Amino acid sequence: MLNYFQIASSMIRDIGMKPKIALILGSGLGYLTCEFQNSTAVYYSQIPGFPASTVQGHSGRFIFGNFHGIPSVAMEGRFHFYEGHEIRDVVSPIYLFKEMGIERLLITNASGGINKTYSPGEIVAIRDIINLGFRNPLRGPNEEKFGVRFPDMSSVVDLEWLARLRERLCRDGHELKEGTYIWTLGPSYESPSEIKSFEFLGADMVGMSTVPELIAANHCRMKTLALSCVTNMASGILKEKLSHDDVVRTANRIRHRFSDIVGKALEVLKEIDDE
Ligand SMILES: O=P(O)(O)O[C@@H]1C[C@H](O)[C@@H](CO)O1
Ligand SMILES: Nc1nc2[nH]cnc2c(=O)[nH]1
Numbered sequence: 001m002l003n004y005f006q007i008a009s010s011m012i013r014d015i016g017m018k019p020k021i022a023l024i025l026g027s028g029l030g031y032l033t034c035e036f037q038n039s040t041a042v043y044y045s046q047i048p049g050f051p052a053s054t055v056q057g058h059s060g061r062f063i064f065g066n067f068h069g070i071p072s073v074a075m076e077g078r079f080h081f082y083e084g085h086e087i088r089d090v091v092s093p094i095y096l097f098k099e100m101g102i103e104r105l106l107i108t109n110a111s112g113g114i115n116k117t118y119s120p121g122e123i124v125a126i127r128d129i130i131n132l133g134f135r136n137p138l139r140g141p142n143e144e145k146f147g148v149r150f151p152d153m154s155s156v157v158d159l160e161w162l163a164r165l166r167e168r169l170c171r172d173g174h175e176l177k178e179g180t181y182i183w184t185l186g187p188s189y190e191s192p193s194e195i196k197s198f199e200f201l202g203a204d205m206v207g208m209s210t211v212p213e214l215i216a217a218n219h220c221r222m223k224t225l226a227l228s229c230v231t232n233m234a235s236g237i238l239k240e241k242l243s244h245d246d247v248v249r250t251a252n253r254i255r256h257r258f259s260d261i262v263g264k265a266l267e268v269l270k271e272i273d274d275e
Helices: 004-015 030-035 092-099 159-171 192-201 211-219 244-253 255-274
Strands: 021-025 037-043 061-067 070-076 104-113 122-130 177-183 205-207 223-233
Touching (some): 030 255, 104 211, 122 159, 122 211, 211 223
Antiparallel strands (some): 061 070, 104 205
């Protein structure tokens, strides 16, 4: 296992800032770091023993900087199990963030919409998850310093943060939908029959990430918000075939709205923390 404490301490020392929030930016959503001020990049490849990012739309680096007045670190590119990483490596950034002293996490992703009230380009908050990947990043000896052996999973996101964001958006006349995200291993997209069965299971969105990260964040008691960009309707719902290029294109198309929602998520966070 990586010595997260050592890596985190040396990163904070070298960069000269201590982030308060970490953001994981999903497929095609990395552009948000353009809004970081006084930013510094650290490539995953510069960190000994750290996994490499291999997916198009995931640059493979951390960006440290000030974001909406909050010292922040963002991941431009995450690790997916389908890339061949061990499940523990998929969540290594979460424990690294924890060792940096970060207590707040904002996870984002691109997903396929199963719920037919959604439409491509819509941003939906994740309220609950289904672990259809049947892999658990907590398998193996428990790291007591991070959390308990059997973490409760009754709310995988911070409900106060979510409610405050929903209220904030509502004041501006925008509805923030909430839904259940189901994790499939990928990298193939789903068949129409799979999507029908996921709908039956209660899933609203489908994707290939986020669930291991939410399990690990919950394990180490990080307060988390998760926003999903529904880049496409899931397989079989519309006629179109699915492609990663279209996923990235849609994520790019909604950049203004996405940036606005994330900005408001940070604003309400400042209010919560100031109270
Ligand atoms: O990293 P995320 O979950 O945003 O990426 C999604 C899932 C696959 O990696 C890819 C498929 O297009 O987009
Ligand atoms: N599994 C899965 N992941 C996605 N990421 C973006 N769209 C999709 C999708 O339709 N299915």
